[in-house]
Amino acid sequence: MALFILRRLIQSLFVLLAVSVVVFFAVYAVGDPIELLVSPEASQAAREAMIARLGLDLPVWQQYTGFLWRALHGDLGTSFVHGIPAVELIVQRIPATFELVFVAIMLTCVIGIPLGLVAGLYRDDYLGRGIMSTSVLGFSLPNFWQGMMLILLFAVWLGWLPATGRGDTVTVLGVRLSILTANGWSHLIMPAINLALANIALVLRLTASGVVEARSQDYVKFARAKGVKPGRIVRRHILRNILIPVVTVIGMEFGSLIAYSTITETVFAWPGMGKLLIDSVYQLDRPVVVAYVMLVTLIFVVINLVVDILYAALDPRVQLVTPAQ
């Protein structure tokens, strides 16, 4: 197991390297950030000084090797736009995004899996059908639409919840968390629901489909013939077998949510990482974009690693390292 984890981490280093190269050159290809930063009033000398200071006068491959060298020393570059280290900029926003995603995932599991179970077990009933049909709504409406509707309903009409922003925070171990305050929760709940809705629908449908398939399996028929109580059948037999694809999707969505909760963050003015990425891409703030994508790739790598380990735990038939055939 330890060897497996170690090997995976080494492979991931290669992935990170590849990512840094591609993103670096991708942002370079989009356009010249100088045009977005320098005002036309600046003198030619000032313009050239700025180009030199940002290192943009060097040939691009040289800019990359410079970046790589500094990265190995822990410096992933300074934001062109904000003037502070890119990593610092990103790290400031991580707690906010993590909070949001954490609550969204909790909602997904707590609502999606049980509802999916019910829908799968009562597939031919109105109950099951009703749940499945309603779940379609969860992912057919555009995210920003849903968000605005939620705000209109709960904040403007009913006035129960604040419309935008993050709530009061408490600092724990140097990290500012709003999940520990009541006011924080009032700000957190709407964006989290907005993020979670599509995923609830997805997990619900996956679970339901998995349940339906598992039920027709021999081992379930056998258990029923044996007289095992239905609840126990569901818990011990069906649930474990369907959880693998569900766990995969949750893992994937966790990563996606972290990286790209942009629309929700925009609508709710939530100070998270997704918004930072979009803004940085638009401003061609290359250091921030590269640092960001590398960080997100690292997160995906870790998540996929955890998910793969969970596979092995959930299903003894799955081997961690599949031997070549």
Add this chain to the structure above:
Amino acid sequence: MSAKVYLRSALLACTLAASAAQAQAPAAGSTLKIGLSSEPTSMDPHYHQATPNDAMTSHMFETLVGQNAKMDLIPRLATAWKAVDDTTWEFTLRDGAKFSNGQPFTAQDVIFTFCRVMNNEQSIGGSYPAIVQKFANVEARDGNKLIIKTLKPYPLLPNDLTRTGMLWSGIVEHGPITFDLKNKCGVTGPWPTVADFNNGRDVIGTGPYTLKSYVKGTGIELTRNDAYWGDKPAWQAVKLIPVPAAGPRLTGLLAGDFDLIENPAARDVKRISETPGFGHVITPSVRVVYFQFDVARSPSPTVKAADGKNPLQDVRVRRAISMAIDRKTIAARIMDGAATPANQFLPDGMFGTLPHPPELKYDPEGAKQLLAEAGYPNGFELAISSTNDRYINDAQISQAVAQYLSRVGIKTTVDAMTRSVYFPKRAKREFSFAMGGWSSETGEASSFLQYWVSRFDKEHGLGTSNYGGYDNPEFDAVFKRALVTVDPAEREKLLQQSLTLALADLPSIPLHFESSIWAFKKGLVYEGRADQYTLAMSAKPAK
């Protein structure tokens, strides 16, 4: 009443009650909550010249010369100024102004500030050093007089000094401070960095508010500076929270999260005025939206004509295009009234503008005639290039212009792209008919002409945005004289002459001036500004 009617009226009553209850405007001496449309990138007043940054830092730092809501120059930390000769300006500094830590404001702080501007390694954009670079020397005289000697005649110095916030010299270690850039002006310690301002340590200014906290992404908190030399600030504390999307920003106001927001969408103004408990103000600004022609190349990248040449090189074609566009309808329909059709490049009444410019009328028949005269009775193909995320309704404006041009026979397509792709491409001159927006910081007519119309002259900083390659020696001669004429009356005449020449030739066609909108809870009075700054100082409780 039927149940449905009853229910609906009950719901409506609840909504109104809810919004009215939330619309309790803050009383004087309490906290003002403002929703911003973009976040300042730093609390350093010399970091990046952009409207959000400059508006933000004006709360804490003040300049020698100020601008009122109409962008007229007013005394601030300098009570008077005059041009002693062509290259010497004399400023009288204010007595009794203090920094937020109680220290008096003196000429030494001014000189230190200018030195720091030249030593701010992290600054981007280069606009602040562009001002100080023109100085030959700065020295104090007789207590409260400041003499600035410039290398060349610099008539716009007072205008440019409206953008240089004054720092306290005590934030660095120093000996006697003089304007000796080669020897660090007498500063012995390290120069302040952007981070020193962002964490508040060096934010010591003479302004009406001081910085309490600045958390990127979340917001900025200010507290009243009780030692402020001017009128007592109305608010004990100010919270500024960035909400970049217009819809959520408005719902934040309606839900009571904010007392004041900037830049709601013009189409939502109707809703604001219909909701009891809220008000708004619409103020014309100096931001002009225009299109620049490629007049230098034939053929041109995004134009295709039957004769293979560039029709835009013919002034009749340019005039025809200008006549084909119905500016009034665009201002009314696309901008929802929050725009003023433009007949020149700066609003009428500002310094250097023509008092009665000829109206750029909507005349599609005349346009077709002109096109035929110029040899294009069947029009030609043209692509409009614009941003879709930089100016208010930019993509919609381009589509509307495309509609109008199609009607006079020019087959038009629209290529609207994000600004990060647009600006670099435009700088590489890949467009033939490109949208632009320009705000004159100086509040007078020369800046547009200097960067967009003058022939490109790297050394003198002229024509740096003249991507169309317009070259008119007559215009350049008159305009260059205007740039170095210090006498205001003479300068105004020369500027007006330059404008007349530019409008006759139309290297760019002005479309309209954007208006800025502010919405707020009733019980507040807000004075909108032509420079689009959102200031807590512009908001006061209604009597």
Add this chain to the structure above:
Amino acid sequence: MANSPNPGRTRTVQPLAETPQRASILKKLRARPTVRGSAIALAILVVLVVFAPFFAPQNPYDLANLSLMDGRLAPRQALMDGSIAWLGTDDQGRDMLSAILYGLRISLMVGLSAVVLATAIGGAVGLIAAYVGGLVDTVLMRIVDFILGFPTILVALVLLVVLGRGVDKVILALVLVQWGHYARIMRSRALQERRKEYVEAAANLGFPAWRIMAFHLLPNCLGPVMVFATIQIATAIALEATLSFLGVGVPITEPSLGLLISNGFQYLLSGDYWISLFPGIALLLLILSINIVGDRLRESLDPRRA
């Protein structure tokens, strides 16, 4: 095909999935009323979309047809040329009904193409990775890790700059960014199935690897992938809307359904509800019918259905 001793009467050994089920699929589809209804709705939508120019009162993509004076008219008001805008007009004066019909075309094409391509590529990669294992699996999955971390907006921007604007570039961007998800889902399921007896049996029978993967493994792994894929059609359309909204998607003068919805977003608070409501309803109907029909289709294809 095994050598048969009796050429006159061939009897082939069919792999599992080729049991004659296809005839019964259509029968099952016709059986339930909800499915019938959705299938009909879908058919109507497809006809409308393919023949849009015949049904639409106006060609909303022809700029010379449009007038700002017709902008933001409420439903059932008349345009300047006398025709009635049954669903109102948007800010450029486009008749909403026509815009929705033309926009449906583009959205449907983008959504379906992107999902089909991504499923094909991602599914193949996931299947191969799970079955072959070893170094191939490692390399493929690390590539997937790489892809998953990549911001869609950046991919779309680069494609825009390098290849220019166009619907095909949008599809390419969506496929490039999405295929990794399908690969992981397929692989997770295939890893489970691979260890089952029927696969071992097929291997013992001497079938080549590609045949086992395609005809034995694949049909049993389709379940979760198909669930994901049907959901992803909506996501692909929404993603295209976001990209268009951000300016790196379809041209603004030829809006897709998604771009119409994004435009309408700006009008939510202003009282001109029709600009955002009707395209939203159209999208909802589209997704609903695709899903319901897709659900039943998937059930019918699954060999495990009792």
